[in-house]
Amino acid sequence: MNTSIASVLSQAAASAAGGQQYPAGSLYVVATPIGNLADLSLRAIHVLGLVDAVACEDTRQTAVLMRHLGLHKPLLAVHEHNEQSASGPVLARLAAGERVAYVSDAGTPAVSDPGAALVARAVAAGHRVLPIPGASSAVAALSVAGDEGARAFAFVGFLPTKAGERRTALQEVLAHTDTSQVLFEAPHRIVELVALLAELAPQRRITLARELTKQFESIHTAEAAGLPAWLAADAQRQRGEFVLVLHAAAAAVSEGLPAEAQRVLQLLLAELPLKPAVALAAQITGAPRNALYEAGLALKNSG
Numbered sequence: 001m002n003t004s005i006a007s008v009l010s011q012a013a014a015s016a017a018g019g020q021q022y023p024a025g026s027l028y029v030v031a032t033p034i035g036n037l038a039d040l041s042l043r044a045i046h047v048l049g050l051v052d053a054v055a056c057e058d059t060r061q062t063a064v065l066m067r068h069l070g071l072h073k074p075l076l077a078v079h080e081h082n083e084q085s086a087s088g089p090v091l092a093r094l095a096a097g098e099r100v101a102y103v104s105d106a107g108t109p110a111v112s113d114p115g116a117a118l119v120a121r122a123v124a125a126g127h128r129v130l131p132i133p134g135a136s137s138a139v140a141a142l143s144v145a146g147d148e149g150a151r152a153f154a155f156v157g158f159l160p161t162k163a164g165e166r167r168t169a170l171q172e173v174l175a176h177t178d179t180s181q182v183l184f185e186a187p188h189r190i191v192e193l194v195a196l197l198a199e200l201a202p203q204r205r206i207t208l209a210r211e212l213t214k215q216f217e218s219i220h221t222a223e224a225a226g227l228p229a230w231l232a233a234d235a236q237r238q239r240g241e242f243v244l245v246l247h248a249a250a251a252a253v254s255e256g257l258p259a260e261a262q263r264v265l266q267l268l269l270a271e272l273p274l275k276p277a278v279a280l281a282a283q284i285t286g287a288p289r290n291a292l293y294e295a296g297l298a299l300k301n302s303g
Contacts (some may be wrong), residue, residue, distance in 0.1 A: 007233050013045035022050055023130075027122045028101045031108040031134030035214035037068060038248025040259060045069055047132050052098035055090050055180040057114050061105045078102065083117040085145055090118060094127045101132075108136045112157040112184055138182045139214050141243040144219055145180065145207040153180035159193070163208045167196065174201050175297040177249035185242040193244070194227040203290045205247040211240035248295050257295055261287035 018042075020102045022028075028047050033039040048054065048066070053074040056062035062075055078086040093100050101111055102118055109115030122129050138155050147153075156173055160166045173181050185193050199204060202225035218237065222230060231237050257265075264285050268277035274296050281296075282289045 003070060006068075009045060010049055010070065013042040013049065015110040017043040017046040022047065022099065023128055024097045024099055026099055026128040026130055027090070027094060027119065028099065028130050028132055029109050029119065030101045030103050030132040031136065032065060032103050032106060034106045034135045034140070034212055035135050035217075037065075037080075040065075041132070041134050041215060044132050044134055048073070048101055048103075050099060051101040053090075053093055053100050055086075055100055055118065056100045057104040057109075062103055065103075076100075078114060078118055080114045083114050083119075087118045087121045091121060091125050091127070094122060094125070106135075108134065111136060111138060111155065135213070137184075137209075137241075137243050140212050141207060141209040141219075141245050142180060142182060144209070145209075145221065145245040145247065147180045147205075147245060147247040149178075150180040151178045153182060156181050156183045158184045158186075159205075161189070167200075170196055170200060171297055173246065174204065174294070177298065178292050179248055183244040183246065183247040184245060187239050187242070190238055190242050191228070191231060194224070194231055198226075198228050200224075201246075201290075201294070204249060207245040207247070209243040209245070210237065212243060214240070216240065257287055257291055258285070261285040261292065262295065265292055265296060266299060269296060 005155065028051060030044050030047055031041075032044070048069060049071055049075065053076055054062060054066070055076040055078040057079045059075040059077050066073060066075075071297065074091060090100055090102075094302040102115055104110075104113035104115060107113065110119060119129050142153055154176065159169045173183070183193075194206075194208075197204070202223065204224050205221060206224050206227060208217065208227065210216075216236070219229065261281060265277060265281040268280050271277075274281070274293070278292045278296050279289065280288060281292050
């Protein structure tokens with residue numbers, strides 16, 4: 001960034017955020033942009049300029065950010081592979097009365113990113129830990145999902161990579177029919193994930209958010225059954241980092257099923273796997289197959 005621009009930005013940050021207290025000997029957990037530098041808050045800029053050192057997931061990535069801001073601070077590598085051991089030098093700085101910021105590569109630390117272990121150790125050692133909120137891809141995706149039927153939301157993050165574990169984990173997620181569930185996925189696994197969603201919950205609405213805040217950002221909401229074809233129609237749609245919001249089911253299915261359909265389904269599930277039990281229950285009772293499947297998932301997981 002141009003030196004004069006960085007100076008003006010620093011002055012604006014100090015004017016906007018400088019009036020607050022920033023106690024010494026504290027750890028500041030600072031959210032950074034998920035793709036658009038303009039999303040960095042003035043308060044975050046002020047804190048990064050104020051602290052004595054910056055602990056970070058990747059020193060190379062953070063060095064780029066600091067150069068953009070015209071800031072020069074000691075950078076301490078604290079990532080998923082060394083977080084326990086690397087917390088020691090950070091705690092020593094806090095004990096000496098220094099202010100230390102922690103940033104991950106993008107977004108809010110400790111949300112599917114390193115940071116939780118460092119925070120826990122800082123708190124255990126008696127130091128204050130203060131959040132400097134900002135960008136979060138999970139919250140950004142939720143805000144544009146329009147899932148008005150959800151009673152709450154849950155952050156799931158990445159599913160297991162092994163096929164069997166992945167299927168089981170997704171079935172557990174889908175059992176929460178009244179809640180928005182937020183998943184992350186990498187580009188090389190997105191086709192596999194949407195195919196599994198189309199198989200397990202074809203009528204569940206999904207918001208697929210790709211490259212949030214970046215130049216080629218796209219947001220698409222549709223029933224799971226249509227997502228494989230939508231992805232296949234354009235190779236560009238399969239590139240980038242993904243956030244998926246699994247909407248709450250259209251109805252709390254077990255509540256919407258007639259008592260007799262629920263009774264039949266429970267009896268069949270005691271003897272059969274989920275799919276055959278649902279198919280037979282639909283034939284016997286005439287209840288909607290999708291509603292029976294969602295109810296069956298809930299019963300399986302509650303058992």
